[in-house]
Amino acid sequence: xxxxxxxxxxxxxxxxxxxxxxxxxxxxxxxxxxxxxxxxxxxxxxxxxxxxxxxxxxxxxxxxxxxxxxxxxxxxxxxxxxxxxxxxxxxxxxxxxxxxxxxxxxxxxxxxxxxxxxxxxxxxxxxxxxxxxxxxxxxxxxxxxxxxxxxxxxxxxxxxxxxxxxxxxxxxxxxxxxxxxxxxxxxxxxxxxxxxxxxxxxxxxxxxxxxxxxxxxxxxxxxxxxxxxxxxxxxxxxxxxxxxxxxxxxxxxxxxxxxxxxxxxxxxxxxxxxxxxxxxxxxxxxxxxxxxxxxxxxxxxxxxxxxxxxxxxxxxxxxxxxxxxxxxxxxxxxxxxxxxxxxxxxxxxxxxxxxxxxxxxxxxxxxxxxxxxxx
Amino acid sequence: xxxxxxxxxxxxxxxxxxxxxxxxxxxxxxxxxxxxxxxxxxxxxxxxxxxxxxxxxxxxxxxxxxxxxxxxxxxxxxxxxxxxxxxxxxxxxxxxxxxxxxxxxxxxxxxxxxxxxxxxxxxxxxxxxxxxxxxxxxxxxxxxxxxxxxxxxxxxxxxxxxxxxxxxxxxxxxxxxxxxxxxxxxxxxxxxxxxxxxxxxxxxxxxxxxxxxxxxxxxxxxxxxxxxxxxxxxxxxxxxxxxxxxxxxxxxxxxxxxxxxxxxxxxxxxxxxxxxxxxxxxxxxxxxxxxxxxxxxxxxxxxxxxxxxxxxxxxxxxxxxxxxxxxxxxxxxxxxxxxxxxxxxxxxxxxxxxxxxxxxxxxxxxxxxxxxxxx
Numbered sequence: 001x002x003x004x005x006x007x008x009x010x011x012x013x014x015x016x017x018x019x020x021x022x023x024x025x026x027x028x029x030x031x032x033x034x035x036x037x038x039x040x041x042x043x044x045x046x047x048x049x050x051x052x053x054x055x056x057x058x059x060x061x062x063x064x065x066x067x068x069x070x071x072x073x074x075x076x077x078x079x080x081x082x083x084x085x086x087x088x089x090x091x092x093x094x095x096x097x098x099x100x101x102x103x104x105x106x107x108x109x110x111x112x113x114x115x116x117x118x119x120x121x122x123x124x125x126x127x128x129x130x131x132x133x134x135x136x137x138x139x140x141x142x143x144x145x146x147x148x149x150x151x152x153x154x155x156x157x158x159x160x161x162x163x164x165x166x167x168x169x170x171x172x173x174x175x176x177x178x179x180x181x182x183x184x185x186x187x188x189x190x191x192x193x194x195x196x197x198x199x200x201x202x203x204x205x206x207x208x209x210x211x212x213x214x215x216x217x218x219x220x221x222x223x224x225x226x227x228x229x230x231x232x233x234x235x236x237x238x239x240x241x242x243x244x245x246x247x248x249x250x251x252x253x254x255x256x257x258x259x260x261x262x263x264x265x266x267x268x269x270x271x272x273x274x275x276x277x278x279x280x281x282x283x284x285x286x287x288x289x290x291x292x293x294x295x296x297x298x299x300x301x302x303x304x305x306x307x308x309x310x311x312x313x314x315x316x317x318x319x320x321x322x323x324x325x326x327x328x329x330x331x332x333x334x335x336x337x338x339x340x341x342x343x344x345x346x347x348x349x350x351x352x353x354x355x356x357x358x359x360x361x362x363x364x365x366x367x368x369x370x371x372x373x374x375x
Numbered sequence: 376x377x378x379x380x381x382x383x384x385x386x387x388x389x390x391x392x393x394x395x396x397x398x399x400x401x402x403x404x405x406x407x408x409x410x411x412x413x414x415x416x417x418x419x420x421x422x423x424x425x426x427x428x429x430x431x432x433x434x435x436x437x438x439x440x441x442x443x444x445x446x447x448x449x450x451x452x453x454x455x456x457x458x459x460x461x462x463x464x465x466x467x468x469x470x471x472x473x474x475x476x477x478x479x480x481x482x483x484x485x486x487x488x489x490x491x492x493x494x495x496x497x498x499x500x501x502x503x504x505x506x507x508x509x510x511x512x513x514x515x516x517x518x519x520x521x522x523x524x525x526x527x528x529x530x531x532x533x534x535x536x537x538x539x540x541x542x543x544x545x546x547x548x549x550x551x552x553x554x555x556x557x558x559x560x561x562x563x564x565x566x567x568x569x570x571x572x573x574x575x576x577x578x579x580x581x582x583x584x585x586x587x588x589x590x591x592x593x594x595x596x597x598x599x600x601x602x603x604x605x606x607x608x609x610x611x612x613x614x615x616x617x618x619x620x621x622x623x624x625x626x627x628x629x630x631x632x633x634x635x636x637x638x639x640x641x642x643x644x645x646x647x648x649x650x651x652x653x654x655x656x657x658x659x660x661x662x663x664x665x666x667x668x669x670x671x672x673x674x675x676x677x678x679x680x681x682x683x684x685x686x687x688x689x690x691x692x693x694x695x696x697x698x699x700x701x702x703x704x705x706x707x708x709x710x711x712x713x714x715x716x717x718x719x720x721x722x723x724x725x726x727x728x729x730x731x732x733x734x735x736x737x738x739x740x741x742x743x744x745x746x747x748x749x750x
Binding site for chain 2: 042
């Protein structure tokens with residue numbers, strides 16, 4: 001039985017079922033308050049020459065802020081500010097790639113993403129599309145990228161998505177929300193500077209942290225789990241509990257949440273998310289609801305699937321006086337519901353992880369509709 | 376104060392005191408029972424050509440065993456069996472490098488270490504010395520390696536040393552026991568197959584697991600610690616407690632100990648070992664006592680420094696009916712004691728981590744002699 005399960009849990013992609021993923025880890029990481037100051041030194045040996053710039057994609061909340069002055073610009077490097085108001089889109093990736101190719105004679109020496117999940121996923125996708133032909137939607141899926149990406153660096157400024165360590169770049173495409181899952185997606189370098197998270201909006205802090213919490217709950221109770229992912233997931237969950245239920249100092253809280261996000265992202269190596277992420281993808285796809293809040297909106301109604309997790313979630317929500325918006329789905333048409341349900345149901349590995357191989361006997365469109373209607 | 380401490384704890388090498396180490400992680404890892412079977416496929420794209428073999432350094436306990444038949448030999452690949460009865464030595468590295476250079480016209484495509492800490496550290500050192508001139512003792516220290524190593528793969532067959540994930544290769548040299556600490560030391564690929572640990576001798580299993588446990592106790596109570604290393608160290612310690620104090624199935628126990636070793640090794644990124652390792656290095660240097668048992672021999676007498684850790688250690692020892700040898704130091708000369716004490720005291724970062732900047736006020740040769748005399 002153990003072996004049977006081990007076989008199935010080996011991988012979270014539909015492709016490799018009887019082998020274990022040879023997981024790409026971020027090969028370089030620096031951690032510490034103020035470690036952002038080392039970025040210039042880190043980039044120096046990666047600079048090819050004068051004409052090959054480093055492109056910094058930066059969350060536009062930092063426009064005009066002190067952080068921008070600390071970006072180690074050299075030669076013809078360029079900063080592009082990115083709005084994180086919406087989920088990252090395939091067209092956005094394609095437009096950025098086109099612009100970079102138009103503006104510079106040479107391919108960049110590197111792409112640096114400074115921001116939350118949106119900016120980090122864009123940075124990963126842009127670095128891939130600079131060396132791989134065609135539109136980014138072509139690469140949404142598993143292991144469709146053929147050529148190594150441009151050297152890319154991830155610098156999170158909010159914690160929880162795990163985007164800094166994962167091998168996916170989740171994009172909204174014309175007909176699906178799906179990640180570019182590939183070994184070339186993973187960042188070549190990550191800078192974990194907890195001080196960059198000072199000043200994050202409280203609601204954002206909660207929603208994004210809950211992204212980590214929820215995905216740990218989903219992966220730890222999933223059928224795909226193995227000991228590798230379990231150990232990372234357990235540590236991430238424990239850190240989330242410390243951050244959201246205990247009374248830590250601001251500094252300790254920032255440091256621990258950054259590590260929670262890191263371990264949570266690592267736990268995905270041999271695990272998979274579940275019901276909340278599947279339903280949240282539907283919400284994002286139809287309504288552009290952002291991933292973090294989308295997960296929260298869905299998760300509160302998933303007591304049937306994750307009783308303990310939902311109880312803890314409610315405790316955290318209460319402790320931090322977070323009120324989730326309601327009535328999001330109240331004016332939707334039948335057609336709208338069908339769209340969300342069909343996006344959610346298309347994420348088969350998530351359902352199989354959450355419920356097991358026979359998930360189709362348990363999960364029906366009607367059941368999902370009832371949940372969406374509550375939101 | 377926080378910032379002050381952060382500055383000091385930034386790095387465990389004497390070189391970089393005001394920056395944080397940009398830590399090299401193993402860029403590829405595969406985990407799972409039977410994952411050893413993927414080795415052939417993993418090596419294939421790394422093979423340069425017919426004349427550039429893969430050299431497999433394998434613990435000689437596997438000589439004639441089934442595992443050897445599963446090694447994916449191709450072309451003129453070679454297996455070299457290594458005795459792990461003694462600590463790895465600089466002369467041994469130099470002799471292996473000379474032999475490989477003599478036997479083959481071309482540099483190898485890769486070095487694969489299959490074994491415990493001794494074999495893994497030899498594999499790391501050999502892969503470095505194949506591309507860096509001179510004797511291996513020249514590189515004992517911090518960041519003395521200039522050229523990238525040959526592609527090297529680590530496959531642990533016993534858990535606890537953390538050698539599979541660390542950036543050091545600890546060697547006994549003519550006048551010191553010290554690691555080759557460098558960014559090029561880290562393996563390019565690790566295969567974590569818990570099934571390879573089936574059949575490990577029970578005492579070895581205990582001593583090597585205690586290496587992980589002890590180093591977590593040392594790093595978690597050390598002054599160098601930061602949140603990154605703390606989170607890894609805590610998880611490793613928790614897994615050790617599960618393995619050695621709870622009643623897990625054999626499979627679960629193997630899987631969890633392998634992950635304990637992994638996380639324990641990662642926790643060293645921004646932390647340092649302490650009193651037990653310093654004293655144990657002295658024992659190894661003078662008497663060739665192996666690292667795992669050496670740590671145990673010392674640790675039992677360190678209640679003054681690690682009261683909780685020593686209490687847990689005694690509980691684990693009892694549960695598994697382990698009796699440590701005694702009288703090891705009973706016939707040593709004054710000169711011998713002085714040698715051990717001087718090796719131990721030379722490891723300044725370990726003492727600074729354990730006791731603080733003013734460690735020299737607390738730790739005297741006499742104090743160390745008293746501990747050694749008990750062993």
